[in-house]
Amino acid sequence: MAQHVHTQFADKVLHITLQRPDKYNSFIRPMALELQRVLREAAQDKTVRCLLITGDGKAFSAGQDLAEATDPKGPELTKIVTEHYNPIIQQLRDMPKPVVMAVNGVAAGAGANIALAGDVVLAAESATFIQAFSKIGLIPDSGGTYTLPRLIGWQKASALMMLGDKVSAPEAERMGMIYRSVPDQELPTEAQELAQRLSHMPTLALARTKQLLNESTQNDLPSQLAREDHFQTECGQSDDYAEGTQAFLEKRKPVFKGE
Numbered sequence: 001m002a003q004h005v006h007t008q009f010a011d012k013v014l015h016i017t018l019q020r021p022d023k024y025n026s027f028i029r030p031m032a033l034e035l036q037r038v039l040r041e042a043a044q045d046k047t048v049r050c051l052l053i054t055g056d057g058k059a060f061s062a063g064q065d066l067a068e069a070t071d072p073k074g075p076e077l078t079k080i081v082t083e084h085y086n087p088i089i090q091q092l093r094d095m096p097k098p099v100v101m102a103v104n105g106v107a108a109g110a111g112a113n114i115a116l117a118g119d120v121v122l123a124a125e126s127a128t129f130i131q132a133f134s135k136i137g138l139i140p141d142s143g144g145t146y147t148l149p150r151l152i153g154w155q156k157a158s159a160l161m162m163l164g165d166k167v168s169a170p171e172a173e174r175m176g177m178i179y180r181s182v183p184d185q186e187l188p189t190e191a192q193e194l195a196q197r198l199s200h201m202p203t204l205a206l207a208r209t210k211q212l213l214n215e216s217t218q219n220d221l222p223s224q225l226a227r228e229d230h231f232q233t234e235c236g237q238s239d240d241y242a243e244g245t246q247a248f249l250e251k252r253k254p255v256f257k258g259e
Contacts, residue, residue: 004031012049012199014042021057026065032084039091050199054102063109085110085142092117096207098198102191108132113142121178123169124187131161151177202240203258
């Protein structure tokens, strides 16, 4: 039975809520493994066309619960990184459907880097992002050293990681860290509308776009062009392409099935 991750499915969108509000949704092992299970099931469920992830209460996630990390009987740091966070980041980036992050409050440490692993990140104006690792003598994990410099550039990422500065949502939008910041009271509606929009789009094409973005960090231009050719051919044989082109010719709104 779910304890720390609440899910609700409605109209092709799986709503996922991190739920340890009294601990600012900081992660403990059961919560991390629970989120992994939810993501694994969502990836395989064809009725799910988009994921929307947010936090309960005042925070998105404060990252790792340090009480667990410093407990002599708890998991060691290497286990926390390799068994808790690395699989979550990999699942988010490999998810064959779009993931919308609705950052409702503070996103710190691993919580920030989980948020930034989403495909489209919205944040409440009062939300903040903090690479808090250096404050306790650690390095950024959960893909932070990979994701953040690609979003905002090497110099800015380096400074934020070393100094641990708090970044407001509007500033995060200005520097390209997130897609958009919105007034606090509008975040749930904005995120829901965006997720709904994505859930009715051609899911296969979105999944292949995401895969190409992932691969672009390692490919040279000829390799990337070849991969584009491969996936364009695949998408061109899909039912959604046939529907999209037919709808265009008939001057109507397409009805995509994600296939």
